[in-house]
Amino acid sequence: MKQAILVVAFGSTVDSAREHNIDSVVEHIRKSYPDYTVELAFSSRIIVKRLRERGIEIPTEQGALEKLIQEGYTHVYVQPLHFTGGEEFDKLKNNILAHEGEGQLEVLRVGRPLVYYMGQEEHPDxxxxxxxxxxxxxxxxxxxxxxxxxxxxxxxxxxxxxxxxxxxxxxxxxxxxxxxxxxxxxxxxxxxxxxxxxxxxxxxxxxxxxxxxxxxxxxxxxxxxxxxxxxxxxxxxxxxxxxxxxxxxxxxxxxxxxxxxxxxxxxxxxxxxNTGHEIETIPGVTAFCAIGSHLGYPIVEKEEVLAIVPATAPKEKIDAVLAVADDAVIMKVYKNFDEVQETLIKHNMADDAVMISRVGLPDEQVFVGLDNIQKDTKLNYLSTILAKRKDR
CATH class of the missing domain: 3.40.50 (Rossmann fold)
Structure with missing residues (x-):
């Protein structure tokens, strides 16, 4: 039986950071599990490429796993250095488990991040x-x-x-x-x-x-x-x-x-x-309701379908939601307004849309009609869009 632990980090091109903050973790695991082969891989393809250009060879998680399989390892345990779950961890896990059953592999497991479960069913909190x-x-x-x-x-x-x-x-x-x-x-x-x-x-x-x-x-x-x-x-x-x-x-x-x-x-x-502190929830007014009231802009009427989406969601998700919605609230638009504006125009929702930054504050900004706003307009973090479809 050949056993290996594959440690996977996102990676870093900074030598000192890599040696102090990643290599030290690998070395600790290596000392804790002397009967296992312990290898390091990076999940960032860009970082792997840049390091290779400098003559530093650190494989991707797929490359490292394929090598272990070729060398006849039967038990491989992959431990990511993620702190929490999320898209990056899910992608990594899928890439790893796609190799189940290959070569002489009998066991292929992916460890969880530092904080992942919250006590669901039989899982730890x-x-x-x-x-x-x-x-x-x-x-x-x-x-x-x-x-x-x-x-x-x-x-x-x-x-x-x-x-x-x-x-x-x-x-x-x-x-x-x-x-x-x-x-x-x-x-x-x-x-x-x-x-x-x-x-x-x-x-x-x-x-x-x-x-x-x-x-x-x-x-x-x-x-x-x-x-x-x-x-x-x-x-x-x-x-x-x-x-x-x-x-x-x-x-x-x-x-x-x-x-x-x-x-x-x-x-x-x-x-x-759980620490003994008393928690009191104070009902408040949501930001988009405050904006609608402040501007006299009806957020949703009669049998219309309202969608509330973060602008930080993938563009294709926003596009799919706006394709079926009559009205939309789009929040956190400060980083990718260009994509949001393009999607609103595509679904005929930009002409009558309103966008407000820092509602109710002295430096409040209001934009009416979003089709002609310059794409490089600098927006405050507290910016929200209310939009309606014109063709329904």
């Missing part, structure tokens, strides 16, 4: 495990400061992602409502093994829609921590020894505590309740 073993040990009261952890999916940390839910606006902006208090300071820390240029720009860039500038524009004092995660044993889900994990959690506690002098942690209402 990875988020609760994270809280029980790490967050609770911080002993931070709910009256302390705030930490915002950002990744490329309790009492005082909120986690957001850059291009999926929960967005920063979903988890950061409502903080001022907790206990009727508004925090003065938000610490922004990447929840990433490798902090590349793309993430650096999205988080800390000079553009108006970077995370730090959005938070600063909302009135917070923002303190940026320009570093990827410090590697501690706690981040390795394949370490099963309780004493080793406990040492890792305690070391992680020491590292994170240095950032939490004034912090307040939060991650989903259900998990906050």
């Amino acid at each position: 990875d988020y609760q495990i994270l809280i029980d073993r790490f967050i609770k040990s911080l002993n931070i009261s709910k009256d302390d400061g705030l930490l915002l952890l950002i990744r490329n999916g309790l009492t005082n940390v909120r986690i957001a992602v850059l291009e999926n839910a929960p967005y920063v606006s979903d988890v950061a902006m409502p903080w001022e409502w907790l206990d009727g208090k508004r925090p003065k300071t938000i610490y922004v820390h990447p929840l990433l093994l490798v902090l590349g240029d793309h993430a650096q720009n999205d988080l800390f860039g000079d553009e108006e829609d970077s995370i730090v500038n959005e938070l600063a524009g909302a009135g917070y004092e923002v303190k940026s921590i320009h570093s990827a995660l410090e590697i501690v044993p706690v981040v390795f889900p394949m370490v099963l020894d309780d004493s080793t994990q406990e040492e890792g959690w305690q070391e992680a506690k020491r590292v994170i505590l240095s950032y939490l002098d004034e912090a307040h942690i939060c991650m989903y209402n259900r998990l906050i309740e």
Whole structure:
């Protein structure tokens, strides 16, 4: 029986980041499983290509798996270095499992990200495990400061992602409502093994829609921590020894505590309740309803079909939804207005559409009719479109 562990990271072209933040993980797994062959692969084809041009050979996950199959391995366990599930993880998993039964393979398994299950049926609650073993040990009261952890999916940390839910606006902006208090300071820390240029720009860039500038524009004092995660044993889900994990959690506690002098942690209402905090939901008015009322624009009438879609969804999904909808609310249009405008024009919904940025605020902007707006128009993050089909 030949057994192998294939560790798959997205990858990095930065040598120091790759060696410190990825190779160190592989080496830890290699030491923890001396009876297994441990190999590394990158899922980013662009990074693999650029490294190859520099004479550095790191295979894709498919290339690495095919090599293991050719070498006669019977048991292969693939462990991604993803923190949460999502499109990238699903694509990776499908690529791997497509090789089931090939060669002499008897067992082919894909490990889950650090936090994946939420206690569904017989599955563990990875988020609760994270809280029980790490967050609770911080002993931070709910009256302390705030930490915002950002990744490329309790009492005082909120986690957001850059291009999926929960967005920063979903988890950061409502903080001022907790206990009727508004925090003065938000610490922004990447929840990433490798902090590349793309993430650096999205988080800390000079553009108006970077995370730090959005938070600063909302009135917070923002303190940026320009570093990827410090590697501690706690981040390795394949370490099963309780004493080793406990040492890792305690070391992680020491590292994170240095950032939490004034912090307040939060991650989903259900998990906050588990820490003994009382949760009160205050009914409010949704943004698009406020916009419709503010502009006197009927959102939906009679038997019309209303669609509510995020502009961050794939273009083909937005196209399919607008093909059957009479009315549409399109949110988060600040990044890809060009594609949204093109799709609205295609479905005869642009002429009478309205778009508003920062509704009700002093610098509110209103656009009526979206077919003639220049494609490179700079939009605020808080921009929403209301549209109606003209041919129905």
